[in-house]
Amino acid sequence: MRAFIKNVLLYIMPLMLGAGILSGCEDDDMPNGGNPTIHYVRVTDPAASDSLLVGSSLGNLIAIVGENLGGTREVWFNDRQAVLNPTYITDKTILVNVPSLPPTEVMNKMVLRFANGNELQHDFVIEISGPQITRIKNEHVKDGEELVLLGEYFFDPIKVTFAGGEEAEVVSVAQNEVRVIVPEGATPGPITVQTNFGKATSSQWFRDTRNVFSDMDVSNTGGWWHGHQYFADSHPNVKPLDGKFILINKDLGAGEWFEFMVANPPSSMQTQNIPDDAIRNPSNYNLKFEINTIKPLVDGTVIKMYIGNDMPGQRGGMFYAWKPNIDTKGQWETVSIPFENIIGITNPQVSANGYGVSFWFQDGVAMTANFAVDNFRVTPK
Numbered sequence: 582m583r584a585f586i587k588n589v590l591l592y593i594m595p596l597m598l599g600a601g602i603l604s605g606c607e608d609d610d611m612p613n614g615g616n617p618t619i620h621y622v623r624v625t626d627p628a629a630s631d632s633l634l635v636g637s638s639l640g641n642l643i644a645i646v647g648e649n650l651g652g653t654r655e656v657w658f659n660d661r662q663a664v665l666n667p668t669y670i671t672d673k674t675i676l677v678n679v680p681s682l683p684p685t686e687v688m689n690k691m692v693l694r695f696a697n698g699n700e701l702q703h704d705f706v707i708e709i710s711g712p713q714i715t716r717i718k719n720e721h722v723k724d725g726e727e728l729v730l731l732g733e734y735f736f737d738p739i740k741v742t743f744a745g746g747e748e749a750e751v752v753s754v755a756q757n758e759v760r761v762i763v764p765e766g767a768t769p770g771p772i773t774v775q776t777n778f779g780k781a782t783s784s785q786w787f788r789d790t791r792n793v794f795s796d797m798d799v800s801n802t803g804g805w806w807h808g809h810q811y812f813a814d815s816h817p818n819v820k821p822l823d824g825k826f827i828l829i830n831k832d833l834g835a836g837e838w839f840e841f842m843v844a845n846p847p848s849s850m851q852t853q854n855i856p857d858d859a860i861r862n863p864s865n866y867n868l869k870f871e872i873n874t875i876k877p878l879v880d881g882t883v884i885k886m887y888i889g890n891d892m893p894g895q896r897g898g899m900f901y902a903w904k905p906n907i908d909t910k911g912q913w914e915t916v917s918i919p920f921e922n923i924i925g926i927t928n929p930q931v932s933a934n935g936y937g938v939s940f941w942f943q944d945g946v947a948m949t950a951n952f953a954v955d956n957f958r959v960t961p962k
Contacts, residue, residue, distance in 0.1 A: 612648045617695060619647040619703045625676060636689075636706030637679045645675040645693075645703075655694040658707055659684030683709050683736040687777045710734045711779015717772065720789050720915045721822045721871055721956060724765050727752060730783070735759045736776050743787060744770025763787075784962065785915075789869070792859070794852045795842065795938070795957040797825035804848020807840040818875045818911055819953045826955040830875075833948055840941040842954075845892050852888075852935035859959045860931050863924035866959050867917045873953040877908035881946030885939075886918075889927030892937025899927050902944075913955075920959055 612618075622634045625644050637643055645656075651672040656663040661680035669676035675693075684707060691705035711734060718729035728749070730741070734756065741749040741761045745768030749761035759774065769788035774781050802809035813828040814821060829841050844850040859866040868886075878884075884903045887896040901923040905916075929936060942950065 615649055617647065617649045617652070617693065617699070617701045619645060619650075619693070619701065621646055622691075622703070622705065635704070636708045638708050639679055639683060640681040641679050643677060643679060645677065645691075646673065648673065650675055650693070652695040652697065653693050654696050655692075657690075657692040657694070658705065659688050659690065660686045679707065683707070684777070685737060709736070709778045712736075712739075712774045712776050712781040714772070714774060714781050714783040714785075716917070717783060717785045717787060717915060719871065719913045720785060720787055720869075721913065722763050722787075723822075724763050724767060726763055728761050728763050728787070730759045730761070730772065730774065731757065732774075732781070733757055734776070734778065735774065736778065738777065740775045742773045742775075744768040744772070785917075786960070789958065789960055790956075791958060791960050792854050792856055793956060793958040794854045794935075795844075795850050796823075796955060797827060798823075799849045799851075801849050804844050804846065804850060806843040806845065808842035808844070811841060813953070816953070819873050820913075822871055822913055822955050824955075826873075826953045828953045830951045831949070833942055833945070833950055835947040836944050837947075838941060838943045839950070840939065841950075842938065842940040842957075843892075845937045846932070846935035848935065850935070850938060852938060853933065855888075855936060855959045857931045859920055860924065860929055863921040864919070865962055866920040867962055868920050868923060868957070869915060869917050869960055870957045871913045871955045872905075872907065872909060872916050873911065873913045874907060874909045874951070875911060875953070876949050876951040878905045878950070878952060879946065879948050880906040882906065882948060882950075883943060883945035885941050885943055886923050887927060887939040888923050888936050889929040890932060890936065892939050895927060896937075896939045900939075901926055919962075 623644050624632045625642050649672055653670055653675055656665060656677050658679055661682055661684050663677045663680055665677060689706045691703045693701045713734055714730055714732040716731050718731060722728040735754050737754050739751060739754055739759060747764040747767050749764055752760040770786050772783045772787050797812050808827055811827045811829055812825050814825045816828055833839055882905055885900040886903055887900045889895055
């Protein structure tokens with residue numbers, strides 16, 4: 582610990598000398614009549630001593646430069662108190678770390694409180710990015726159940742609203758995750774998150790049902806080769822999202838071929854719902870579906886995917902190999918795969934009759950495939 586303090590003092594001594602705070606004597610006449618004054622705030626690197634600051638990010642070390650600062654007992658950034666080390670407080674300089682926790686009330690003020698009870702305010706902005714939503718963990722959560730948003734810069738106080746203005750009950754907040762209860766009658770569409778530092782709206786839709794081409798809730802299975810025999814509407818380990826789902830439970834040998842969803846048009850798979858624009862401009866779209874792994878799809882799993890005009894003739898040599906390595910721990914999660922990963926290989930033409938689809942295991946490790954999938958769709962990014 583002593584060595585650490587010695588190293589820090591060696592690092593900051595040029596800064597303190599530059600501010601004139603290590604002089605062996607002081608003038609008899611105190612500057613500014615003895616009243617504390619802040620001239621400026623700057624970085625602590627002596628090589629960048631001319632870099633003045635009007636704000637700082639969380640946790641940064643800063644230097645407060647002024648006059649008559651030696652009596653400082655507290656430094657506050659908005660409503661967060663900083664930790665002070667008396668070693669780094671002199672009449673002309675205070676070295677202090679901005680608190681690592683964000684403020685709950687934002688005044689954009691730094692406040693110094695002194696031994697005599699006085700205080701000094703200085704304009705200073707805590708620079709925190711507004712919230713960023715990277716994904717909705719499961720887009721198809723029912724009313725009254727917990728929904729998880731993943732992203733960055735989630736800080737209390739936080740407000741989460743659905744597309745119709747319905748406000749969610751917040752369960753917990755971490756910097757990269759917020760959990761809420763879906764309100765009764767929540768409207769499908771984007772979700773908005775608001776903090777003291779900004780607002781963000783998800784690019785994903787809550788309960789996104791756009792362009793669904795396979796949700797297993799079909800009155801007949803005409804055109805299906807494989808998959809319909811795995812339809813289920815209940816299971817002890819799988820809570821349905823919104824109807825039937827495909828449920829797989831099969832031991833696979835290394836490299837074994839196993840088809841779990843195959844259909845050729847015209848079929849009840851409704852691949853006509855895939856937008857023409859998604860075929861022409863696949864980079865603007867994602868293939869999405871929900872998955873629930875009862876057992877993990879382990880590292881080395883290979884699921885091949887084909888969507889195109891000639892499924893029987895092409896799929897053997899034209900496919901996207903998805904390598905999931907995913908464990909949802911018995912919960913539903915939304916998977917998103919760039920649509921160009923598939924269409925860029927199969928290069929289909931727009932077809933009013935729809936498209937052939939084939940999803941199958943091949944060339945993977947030996948494993949037990951025990952999972953459920955639902956709501957296959959192609960949606961805008």
